[in-house]
Every structure is written in C-alpha cells, then in structure tokens.
Amino acid sequence: MKSWMPFEWIAALRFLQEGRMQSLLIIVGVGVGVAVIVFMSALLSGLQANLVRRTLSSQAHIVLLPAEEVARPQVAGEGALNRVQKQAQRLRSIDQWQQLRARLEGWPEIAAVSPVASGPAFAVRGDASKAVTLLGIDPGRYNRVVDLAGRLAAGELRVGAGETVIGIELAKDLGAEVGDKLRLTGAEGQAETLTVTGLFDLGNKGVNARNVYVGLRTGQTLLDLVGGVSNIDLALHDLDEAEDVAQRIAAESGLIADSWIRTNAQFVTALTSQRVSSDVIRFFIALSVSFGIASVLVVSVVQRSKEIGILRAMGATQAQMRRIFLLQGGIVGFLGSLLGSALAWSFLMLWRMLARNPDGTPLFDIGVEPALVAIAAGGASVVGILAALLPARRAAGLDPVVAIRG
Amino acid sequence: MADPVLHLEGLRKRYGSADTEYEVLHGIDLRLERGEFAALIGPSGSGKSTLLNLIGLLDRPSAGRLVIDGAETATLDDTALTRLRGERIGFVFQHHHLIPAFTAEENVAMPLLIARGRPDAAMFERAGELLGRVGLADRRRQLANRLSGGQQQRVAIARALAMSPALVLADEPTGNLDTHSADEVFALLREVNRQLGTSFLIVTHDPRLAHRCDRIIELVDGRIVSDRANEVAAGRSPVQGSAEETE
Numbered sequence: 001m002k003s004w005m006p007f008e009w010i011a012a013l014r015f016l017q018e019g020r021m022q023s024l025l026i027i028v029g030v031g032v033g034v035a036v037i038v039f040m041s042a043l044l045s046g047l048q049a050n051l052v053r054r055t056l057s058s059q060a061h062i063v064l065l066p067a068e069e070v071a072r073p074q075v076a077g078e079g080a081l082n083r084v085q086k087q088a089q090r091l092r093s094i095d096q097w098q099q100l101r102a103r104l105e106g107w108p109e110i111a112a113v114s115p116v117a118s119g120p121a122f123a124v125r126g127d128a129s130k131a132v133t134l135l136g137i138d139p140g141r142y143n144r145v146v147d148l149a150g151r152l153a154a155g156e157l158r159v160g161a162g163e164t165v166i167g168i169e170l171a172k173d174l175g176a177e178v179g180d181k182l183r184l185t186g187a188e189g190q191a192e193t194l195t196v197t198g199l200f201d202l203g204n205k206g207v208n209a210r211n212v213y214v215g216l217r218t219g220q221t222l223l224d225l226v227g228g229v230s231n232i233d234l235a236l237h238d239l240d241e242a243e244d245v246a247q248r249i250a251a252e253s254g255l256i257a258d259s260w261i262r263t264n265a266q267f268v269t270a271l272t273s274q275r276v277s278s279d280v281i282r283f284f285i286a287l288s289v290s291f292g293i294a295s296v297l298v299v300s301v302v303q304r305s306k307e308i309g310i311l312r313a314m315g316a317t318q319a320q321m322r323r324i325f326l327l328q329g330g331i332v333g334f335l336g337s338l339l340g341s342a343l344a345w346s347f348l349m350l351w352r353m354l355a356r357n358p359d360g361t362p363l364f365d366i367g368v369e370p371a372l373v374a375i376a377a378g379g380a381s382v383v384g385i386l387a388a389l390l391p392a393r394r395a396a397g398l399d400p401v402v403a404i405r406g
Numbered sequence: 407m408a409d410p411v412l413h414l415e416g417l418r419k420r421y422g423s424a425d426t427e428y429e430v431l432h433g434i435d436l437r438l439e440r441g442e443f444a445a446l447i448g449p450s451g452s453g454k455s456t457l458l459n460l461i462g463l464l465d466r467p468s469a470g471r472l473v474i475d476g477a478e479t480a481t482l483d484d485t486a487l488t489r490l491r492g493e494r495i496g497f498v499f500q501h502h503h504l505i506p507a508f509t510a511e512e513n514v515a516m517p518l519l520i521a522r523g524r525p526d527a528a529m530f531e532r533a534g535e536l537l538g539r540v541g542l543a544d545r546r547r548q549l550a551n552r553l554s555g556g557q558q559q560r561v562a563i564a565r566a567l568a569m570s571p572a573l574v575l576a577d578e579p580t581g582n583l584d585t586h587s588a589d590e591v592f593a594l595l596r597e598v599n600r601q602l603g604t605s606f607l608i609v610t611h612d613p614r615l616a617h618r619c620d621r622i623i624e625l626v627d628g629r630i631v632s633d634r635a636n637e638v639a640a641g642r643s644p645v646q647g648s649a650e651e652t653e
Contacts, residue, residue, distance in 0.1 A: 007519050018507035310503045313464060314517040314565070315492015317485050400464045404499065 008320055011311070012327035019300060023332065026296045030336025030380060033289035035343035037282050038368060038376050042348055044278050046366030048271055052239065055267060056260060058202035058211075060114070060145045060233030062246045063263075064100075065256040066092050091119045091187075093228020100253060101232065109245050111237050112144030115229040117219035123166070123212060125174040125182040132170065132212045134184065136219015136229075145235040148200055148213065154178050155198030159215040165198040167208030184212065186222040194218070286379070289336075290387035293329055297391035301325065301398075308395055309403025318396040325392035326385050333384020337377040344368060409476035411573045411605040412438035412461060417470035419456050430456045431628045433470065438573070441603040443596065445616040445636075448625035454609050455577065457625065461607065462575050463491040475572040492521055496566030496604075498595075500578035503562065504550035510537060510561045511546040517568045529568075536564035540594055556587030563594060567604065574598075576608045580615065592618065 005013075016023045071087040094100065097115055104113045117136035122129055139157055143149050149157045153168050155178035164184070166176070176182055176196050185191040194214065201208060220226050236242055242259035250257040261268050301308070308321060345368045352366070417434040420427050430453045438444060448454050459465040460472060463479060472479045475494045479487065496517075497503075504513045512519075514533035519525055537543055540560040545553060553561065559579065566574050579595065580588035592615060599606050608619060616622050617636060624632040 004524070006524050010519070010525070014507040306503065307505050307507075310499075310505060311516070311520065312488065313462065313491065313497050314520055315488055315569075316520045317488045319485070320520065401459045404464075404503065 007316075008323040008327055011324045012331060015300070015304065015324070016328055016331060019303075022296055022300065026292060026332055027336045027339060029292050030289050030333060030384070031339030031343055033285050033292075034337045034340025034376050034380050035347065036340075037285055038341055038344035038372060039347045040278055040282065041372060042344065042366050042368055043351070044274065046364055048274070050364035051267075051271070054203055055264060056239070057151070058146055058204050058207045059260055059263070061236045061239060061242045061260050062234040062249070063258045064094065064232040064234065064249065064253070065230070065258070066094050067254055067256055091223060091225065091230055093225050093230065094232060094255065097229050097232060100255075104232070104234065104249070107245075109236055109238065109241055110234055112141060112235040114138065114141040114145045114233045114235075115216070116142070116231050116233055117216055117223055117225050117229050119219075119223040119225070119230060120187055121212065121222060122185045123170065123174060123182055124185065125176055125180070128174050130170060130173055130209075132184075133210050134186070134219055134222055135211055135213050136216040136223070137213055138216050139213075142213075142233070145233045146202070148202075151200050151202050153199045153201045155196070157200075157213075158197040159213055159218070161215065161218065162192070162194055163197045163215070164194040164218075165200060165213040166196055167211055168199050168201050169205055169209035170212065171196070171199050173209065184214070184222055186224060188224045190222050190224060192218065192222060286383055289380070290383045293332055293384050293387035294390055296332075297325060297329055297388050298394065300328070301391045301395045304395075305398055305403040308398050309400045312398070312400040313404065321398075322392040322396040325395045326388045329384040329386075329388025329392070330381045331384070333380040333382070333387075334377055336384075337373075337380035340380070341368065341373040341376055409473075410437045410439050411442070411475055412436065412607070413471070413473040414461075415471035417457075417460065417472060418468050419453070419460060419465075420468040429468075429628065431460075431467075434628075434630060436623070436630065436633075438605055438607060440572070440605055441599065442621060443599045443606045443619050444608070444621040444623055445619035446607055446609045446623050446625060447611070447613070447616050450611075452625045453628040454625055458575055458577055458607070458609055461573075462495055462497060463487045489521075492517055493569055494572050496569065496571040496574040498559070498562050498566050498574060498576040498579045500581045504553075504558055504565075506549065506551040509547050509549055510542060510553065513550050513561055514564045514568055516565060521569065532568065533564070536567055537561070539567075539598075540564045554587075556583055556590060559583060559587070559591050560594060563591070563598070567598060567602070570602075571604065573605045573607065576606060578610060579608065581611065588612075588615075 068089055069087050071084050101113050101115055104110055114137065119134055121132055121134040123132045137159065139148070139159055143157070148165070155165070157165055159165060164182070171177065174182060178196055178199060180196050181193055182196060183191060183193045214222070216229075220228065223230070236245060239260070243261045246257035246259035246262070249255065311321065348366055348368060414434050414436040417431060418429060419431040420429045422428055434457060446454055446457070456465070460467050463474070474490060477490055477494075479490070482490065505516065508516070511530060511533045514536055515525070515529045518529040518532065522529065534543065534546055537546055540563055542557060542560055542564070545557065550558065550561065576595065580591050583591060595606060595608070596618070598604055608615070610616055620636055622632070622634055622636050623630060
C-alpha cells in the first residue's frame with residue numbers, strides 16, 4: 001500500500017487488479033476506441049493541412065483589389081425612370097498603394113505584403129500564341145506570399161529588365177526553354193521581348209500554363225499601369241483568420257479584400273463537412289466506449305455487492321463508495337487512452353511506410369502530436385468517470401443489509 | 407454509572423407498506439452494559455438478524471429509541487450513522503466476509519484506513535498487533551482468500567477490534583466452522599472480552615455456545631421472552647461485574 005494514496009484510490013486499484021481479465025478486456029476496448037479516434041484525428045489534420053497547403057501554394061491568403069467603379073445616374077428625379085447599366089471594370093491601380101503597403105506591414109497578423117501589377121497579355125513565340133496572365137512582381141516580397149523560388153523546375157528566379165519566369169506548361173506549349181526569348185503583348189498593344197530565366201511548377205496545371213512573371217516595372221509598362229499596381233497580395237501568420245482580417249482591411253481601406261476562404265468557398269465547405277463528419281464518428285466511438293466502461297462497472301458492482309456491504313459496515317460512507325467506482329471508470333479510461341495512443345502511433349508509422357507517392361516520398365506528413373495524446377488521455381478519463389456515474393450511484397445506494405446477506 | 411453500551415427502548419421494525427405491512431420486532435427494550443458478553447438466541451424468523459442489523463446501524467428502526475455508547479441515533483443522517491458505526495461497532499459475520507483483494511493485514515487495517523483516509527505506519531502496526539493477538543502474526547502478508555476458514559474468521563475478529571469499538575456484534579461467528587475451529591474462535595472472543603473489556607452481542611443457534619456466555623437473551627416472534635444471567639458460564643454476575651470494571 002502506497003502511503004500517499006487515499007483509501008478510495010487503493011480500493012479502486014485493487015478492485016481493478018483483482019478483476020484482472022475484465023479490467024484488461026475493457027482497457028483494450030477503450031484503447032482500440034481511442035486509437036481509432038487519435039488515428040483519425042491525426043490523419044484528418046495531416047490530410048487537411050496538406051490539401052490547404054497545396055491549394056494555397058499558388059495563392060495569396062488575401063488579395064486586395066481596387067473598389068469597383070459604379071455608374072451613378074446624373075439625373076435622378078421624380079417621374080424619371082432610370083435603367084443604370086453596370087459599368088465595365090477596366091484595369092485600374094490601387095490609389096496610394098505605397099502608403100497602404102507601409103500601413104499593412106505594421107499589422108501584426110500580416111506576414112508579408114506584395115504589390116502586384118497583373119493583367120491579361122499574349123505570349124508569342126514563333127507561330128504559337130497563348131493568352132496569359134501577366135504578373136509584375138517584386139520577387140523578394142512575392143516569394144514570401146507564394147514560394148516561387150522554392151518551386152522552380154529550371155533556371156532561377158530573376159525578373160530584371162527584359163527577363164521573365166514562366167510555368168512548365170506554358171514552356172511546353174511554346175516550346176521554350178531557359179535562355180529562349182518570347183514576346184509579350186499587352187492589351188493596349190505595348191510589347192516587349194523577354195528572355196526566359198526560369199521555369200516554375202506550382203503544382204497546378206492551370207497556373208503553370210497561365211502565369212507569366214516579370215519585374216514590377218516591366219509589368220506596369222506592358223499593362224499600361226505606370227507607377228501603379230492592380231492588386232496587393234497578403235500572407236498571414238494564421239490561415240484561419242483570413243476572412244476576419246480581410247473584412248477589417250476592406251472596412252478600413254475601402255478596397256475589395258478577398259480571402260482565400262471566400263475564393264475557395266467550395267473547398268472550405270468540403271473541408272468543414274469532412275471535419276464535421278469525422279467529429280460525428282468520433283463522438284459515437286466515444287459513446288460506445290463509455291457504454292462499454294459503464295456495462296463492465298455495472299457488472300462489477302453486482303459482483304462486488306458483498307464487499308461493498310462489508311466496506312459500508314466498516315464505516316465507508318456512500319460518498320466513499322461512489323468515489324471508488326468513479327475512480328475505476330477514470331482509471332480505465334486513462335489507461336485505455338495510453339494504450340490507444342500507442343496503438344495509433346503504430347498505425348501512423350505503418351501508414352507512413354505504406355502510403356507513399358510513386359517517387360517514394362511520403363504521401364503527406366502526419367504524426368501524433370503530444371497535445372493530441374494529452375487531449376485523448378484527459379478526454380478518455382473524463383468519459384470513463386461519466387460512464388461510471390450510474391454504476392457508482394448503484395454502488396453507493398446499495399443497502400448494506402441486503403449486500404452482506406447477498 | 408457510565409452510559410450503557412447499548413440502550414433500546416420500545417424498538418419496532420415494520421416492513422412493507424400500508425395494507426401489506428407486518429411487524430417483525432414488537433417493541434424491544436434492552437440494555438447492554440460495558441464488558442458484557444451476551445448471547446442472542448431464538449428460532450429462525452424470530453427477528454434476531456433484524457435486531458442485529460438495527461443495532462449495527464445497517465438499518466433504521468420504524469419506532470423506538472436506539473442509543474449506542476451514549477449517542478442517540480434517531481436524528482443522525484446516513485453519513486453520521488456510517489461514521490458512528492465505523493467508530494463504535496465491530497462486526498463479525500458468519501461468512502467471515504474479508505475482502506479477497508487485500509492481505510490479512512490490510513483487511514484488519516481497513517476500518518482504520520476508511521476512517522483516516524490514508525494509510526500510515528501506525529495502522530499497520532496496530533493490525534500486526536491484533537493479528538498477533540488472534541495468533542496469525544505469521545500470516546500478515548497473505549491474501550485473505552488464501553487462509554483457511556478458521557483463520558479467516560480470526561482475521562475478521564481482529565478487524566472488528568481495529569477501531570477499539572465499544573460493542574462487537576457477531577452473527578453466527580462459528581456457524582461455518584468445524585467444532586475445533588469453532589471452539590478456538592469462541593475462546594478468542596471470550597479472551598478479547600476479558601482482556602479489553604469489549605462488549606459482545608453474539609447471535610447464535612448453537613445452545614452449547616450460548617451457555618458459555620454470561621447472559622442469554624431469547625427472542626421469539628419479535629419479543630424478548632427471556633433475559634437471564636448465566637451464572638454457570640463465568641462464575642460471576644456479568645452485569646454488575648462489568649459495570650464495576652469500567653468505573
């Protein structure tokens with residue numbers, strides 16, 4: 001007997017120890033349940049993080065655009081019916097974007113600010129001509145929003161005067177390689193011949209075929225936006241705050257602020273429903289685990305009714321009896337969660353070994369985080385105690401006379 | 407004179423509700439002094455066990471007064487009754503009723519552990535001493551269910567004494583034992599009574615046993631029909647003798 005242990009703990013542990021087979025089976029049962037929950041959670045968060053990362057690899061978290069131009073009728077009076085035609089939106093610069101950039105850089109939520117001059121253009125090489133999206137960037141800033149330098153397939157990220165970086169799909173379509181020249185023509189007819197310095201692969205075929213990166217100044221010239229930028233791309237420290245931050249920027253600056261959450265609404269909905277359905281599954285696993293614990297403890301109360309009676313005769317109060325059984329539930333839950341976490345960890349190792357890309361790299365990165373194990377352990381203990389509520393009440397309510405005669 | 411260990415006045419116990427109600431005990435008056443060694447006899451169904459359960463505070467009377475060691479019990483709630491039971495009353499049951507998951511020593515220390523909440527060296531010292539008294543000093547560390555029937559009953563007696571109770575209630579303490587073990591266990595109860603002055607109320611079917619007690623109380627159909635001193639047993643008047651001893 002450990003001298004620091006209160007009576008209730010001693011009795012709870014001894015009872016579990018004595019009912020060896022029963023205790024073992026229910027702990028394994030809890031363990032399997034916890035293992036599935038932990039494994040599912042780790043897999044899901046790994047999968048989702050991976051999906052989000054891939055989706056955002058070629059996107060800014062928030063894109064700021066100039067407010068739409070609105071047509072206002074000159075004459076508005078009684079009796080006059082006006083039909084206001086919606087105005088076509090021309091490519092415009094964001095007003096005073098340098099000041100805005102400086103201001104946004106001061107926001108603690110914002111990790112990077114990258115002004116971009118972007119618009120439609122044609123890329124021509126020989127007989128081939130492709131419609132592309134021209135992006136005039138400051139590579140140092142842009143890299144912190146979209147990791148272009150890290151996604152180069154060939155060459156280097158250099159967009160000085162007369163230089164451009166294009167996607168691998170466009171390069172294939174135009175038959176261009178690093179060092180080749182191509183001609184870019186803007187919508188207003190400005191044209192420039194540029195040397196391809198690098199090829200990128202952002203993991204998205206459309207982006208690889210469409211985006212053409214040039215220096216900010218070259219972009220401004222080709223798009224007829226001298227001194228201006230068409231949008232400002234932002235990266236945040238916390239992805240989930242994007243919508244919130246976007247709304248605050250929109251309110252403050254009067255610009256349109258599109259967060260990735262809004263621009264990928266369907267994708268985000270898919271992620272959310274995936275999470276909800278896994279929550280439902282996890283809830284029902286926890287429920288069935290708790291019923292398992294409860295049923296084992298109910299049987300144990302019946303089996304031990306004589307001992308409960310004796311303990312009561314020797315001065316154990318109802319509250320003490322209740323605690324003994326609540327503790328057994330908690331201990332079973334806790335031990336089960338440790339077993340379950342170990343099981344989940346082995347499942348994940350197995351998964352890592354088996355689920356691989358054709359090139360042998362892991363499909364995506366997952367692992368059991370210590371926080372998840374701690375939550376599982378705490379959660380399973382609480383579930384165990386809750387499951388023990390009913391059996392504990394029965395144990396406490398047992399009439400000692402009946403129990404002893406038992 | 408000191409308070410009696412047990413004082414019953416008009417104690418009644420009824421079971422069932424309104425129409426089907428029946429009374430098992432019809433007004434029991436009884437006084438048990440300190441150091442008394444009394445037998446409670448009677449045919450089965452006479453209410454002996456019911457009376458013992460009431461005195462042991464395991465059940466509540468329907469009417470009447472029940473005073474244990476000077477404490478009125480009518481107004482106490484379940485927790486207070488449990489505490490009083492743990493401190494003042496020791497139980498020895500027919501089927502020894504040890505807790506199999508614990509050793510002999512731990513079983514004996516159990517009432518102390520329950521009362522104090524945490525184990526300490528003193529309670530195991532006390533358990534060892536009591537086990538020595540019942541002749542089981544060498545079995546301290548053995549699990550309760552590894553002991554023979556007679557040994558288990560002796561452990562149960564040691565356990566009943568752990569809290570130094572004023573009164574030990576024994577329900578057929580030798581009913582489950584062979585003659586030899588029964589004699590040993592009875593002798594042990596007697597010895598504890600003489601040496602520690604603990605009062606005993608022993609329910610028994612065995613007339614041989616009853617006649618070795620100082621006082622014989624006979625219960626028939628829920629009434630005490632005879633209550634006499636048994637001069638033969640100890641060669642002294644137990645009621646007066648014990649009263650003097652405690653003063």
